[in-house]
Amino acid sequence: MKTKRLVLLLLLILGCMLPARAQRMALGAGVGTDGVSVELATALGRHVQLRTGYGIATGLVGVTVNKFSVPEHPGNPSGPSVVTPLTIKLGMNEGRLLFDFFPGSGDFHLTVGAHLGTSRFVRGILKGMPSDYNTAGLYVDGYLVKATNGVLEASLCAKGLGTNTFAIKPYAGIGYGRAVRKNSRVYFSVDLGAQYQGKPFFQARGETVTGRKKTVPLSNDVLENLIPGYSGYADKYLGWLVVWPTLSAHLYVKLF
Amino acid sequence: MKTILKFTVLAAVLPLLSACDIFPENDEPVLPEPAFSAYAGHLTLATPDTKASTTSAPVGSVVSVELTESGLYFLGKMADAKGSVQYSTGKYSVSGNEYKLAGYGSLFFDNSRAGSVPVALAPDGGSVEEVQATFLKPTASNKVYRAWNIDKTRLTVKGWTTVGADFDGCNFQEIAAFLRANSHKAPTDVPDRSITSLSLTGTEKMIFAYSDGFADMTEFSLAGNVITYTWPERPRGFTFESDAAVIEYADGKCLLTISGRIQNSSTSGSVTFVLSPLE
Numbered sequence: 001m002k003t004k005r006l007v008l009l010l011l012l013i014l015g016c017m018l019p020a021r022a023q024r025m026a027l028g029a030g031v032g033t034d035g036v037s038v039e040l041a042t043a044l045g046r047h048v049q050l051r052t053g054y055g056i057a058t059g060l061v062g063v064t065v066n067k068f069s070v071p072e073h074p075g076n077p078s079g080p081s082v083v084t085p086l087t088i089k090l091g092m093n094e095g096r097l098l099f100d101f102f103p104g105s106g107d108f109h110l111t112v113g114a115h116l117g118t119s120r121f122v123r124g125i126l127k128g129m130p131s132d133y134n135t136a137g138l139y140v141d142g143y144l145v146k147a148t149n150g151v152l153e154a155s156l157c158a159k160g161l162g163t164n165t166f167a168i169k170p171y172a173g174i175g176y177g178r179a180v181r182k183n184s185r186v187y188f189s190v191d192l193g194a195q196y197q198g199k200p201f202f203q204a205r206g207e208t209v210t211g212r213k214k215t216v217p218l219s220n221d222v223l224e225n226l227i228p229g230y231s232g233y234a235d236k237y238l239g240w241l242v243v244w245p246t247l248s249a250h251l252y253v254k255l256f
Numbered sequence: 257m258k259t260i261l262k263f264t265v266l267a268a269v270l271p272l273l274s275a276c277d278i279f280p281e282n283d284e285p286v287l288p289e290p291a292f293s294a295y296a297g298h299l300t301l302a303t304p305d306t307k308a309s310t311t312s313a314p315v316g317s318v319v320s321v322e323l324t325e326s327g328l329y330f331l332g333k334m335a336d337a338k339g340s341v342q343y344s345t346g347k348y349s350v351s352g353n354e355y356k357l358a359g360y361g362s363l364f365f366d367n368s369r370a371g372s373v374p375v376a377l378a379p380d381g382g383s384v385e386e387v388q389a390t391f392l393k394p395t396a397s398n399k400v401y402r403a404w405n406i407d408k409t410r411l412t413v414k415g416w417t418t419v420g421a422d423f424d425g426c427n428f429q430e431i432a433a434f435l436r437a438n439s440h441k442a443p444t445d446v447p448d449r450s451i452t453s454l455s456l457t458g459t460e461k462m463i464f465a466y467s468d469g470f471a472d473m474t475e476f477s478l479a480g481n482v483i484t485y486t487w488p489e490r491p492r493g494f495t496f497e498s499d500a501a502v503i504e505y506a507d508g509k510c511l512l513t514i515s516g517r518i519q520n521s522s523t524s525g526s527v528t529f530v531l532s533p534l535e
Contacts, residue, residue, distance in 0.1 A: 074438065075413060075419035075440070136421035137421075139418040139420030140418075144421075146420075146422070208507070209408065209410040
C-alpha cells in the first residue's frame, strides 16, 4: 500500500512539473545514507533549484546476529530458549521535496525540504521462530503480533513531524553542485545535511481477531517486559538517532 | 511562482494519502432470518410419573428440548439422581405438528401457542409417551439469536506481559496445552473435544455443542451487547468466574468475548470467539 502511495506521489509530482517544461529539467540518480534515489530537478530562476524524487534503502546494509535467542514459548521467558538468527536491514522508503538556494553564482548551496514516506527506518527480521510464535505473540491494543511461517518482523520507526505510519522528516543541509546547468549535459552534486526524525520507536505488524492487519507501536512497557532494561537502552541509544545524518551524491543528466 | 505553489500544495496533501482507510472500522453483517424462527422454543417436560418438577424425574427420562432458530435441537435427559442433565444434539425438521429430531425420533405438539401443551415423544424404536410440557416461545428477536460456528478463538493471558494466541475453531486440549507451555495453570483433565457450535436462542439459552456429541446449556439475559449468564454447576472444559460476555460485530463477523479468571488460577485474560452463522 505504501509503495502504491509513493508511486502515486511520484506521478503527481511529475504531473506538476510537466507544465513547467519551459524551464530546464534534469534527471538524477544518487546514493547516500538515505539509500539509492532518483530525482527530477528544475531551476526556478538563477538562485533556486527544486528537486523531488524517491529514495529507497529497504534491504540495503544488512547484518545478521546469529546468536540471538528467543523463549521457545512466547509467554514463558524463563523457559527454554531457541537460537534464532536476527537480520537487521535499513528500511527507508521515502519521497523527497528539496529546495536548493544558491547564494552566489557558484555551485555552493543551502538546502531545505523534507523526506516523506514510510516511517520504517530499520527492519529487524527473525527467521525460523519456534512454531508457537505462528499461533501466539504479543497482544497490543486488540492486535496480535505473531510470526508468519516462522518469520517475525519488527521495525524501528521514525516519524519526524508526521504520523506513526507516514513520516515527514524536515531536512536541512549544504551542498555543492547544480542539478540543472545551462551549458552542461551531465553534472555531479554532493549534499551533506541532516533529517530530523524524532526519537525512534518500534512497530510491528499486528492482526485483529477478524484478520484485519495494521502496524502497531510497541510501547516501552511491552518492550520492557520482553527485554529487561529496555527503557534504559532506549534512552541511551535511540536518542542518538533523533537526527539522521544524510550524505549523498547525485549524477544528473539534463533532459531539456 | 506557479510551480512553487503547486509543489507546496502537493506537499501539504501528502500526509492525507496515508490517512485514508479503504475499509470501514466495523461493519455488521446482514444476516437473514434463521430458517426455523417460527418453530423455535423451549419445552420443559413433566414426566408421566411425577407430572411435576424435572429435578425429580427418573434417570434417563427426557426433561427438556430446546428447538433453536437455526434448526438444531438439544434434548436434555436426566443423567443421575442428583438432577444433572445431559444434552444430546442434532438437526430437526418440522412437518405440521411433528418435529423430527435426527438421531432421536419425533415430537408431536402444537407449536402455535406458548404455555402448557401436551407432547407426544416418539423415540426411534421406542414406544410413544404422552406427557404434559410447558412451551416457551421466543418473545424478542435479535440477530444474535441463532446457531454460530466458531471460526477462530483468540485467547489472551495476562502474565509477564499480555500474550495472545489464535486457534482455528476451539479445541480444549490445544488451548490447555498452550497455557501449560506458557507457564499458566490449566486443568489436567481437559477432555479432547472441540466446540462445534454455539447457539444463543430467543428463549435465552446459551448452548455449547461439542465434537463428542454432548452439549452444555445455560441461561442468559441480553442487555445491549452484554450477555449475563449463569454457568452450570458441573461445567465441562474451561470455566470462567466471570458471568458476562460482550457481543460486538467487526468485519462482518460476530465476536463474543468472555473475560475473567480461570478457576483456581491467578491467570486472567479473555477468550474471544469469532462467530459466523452455522446455517
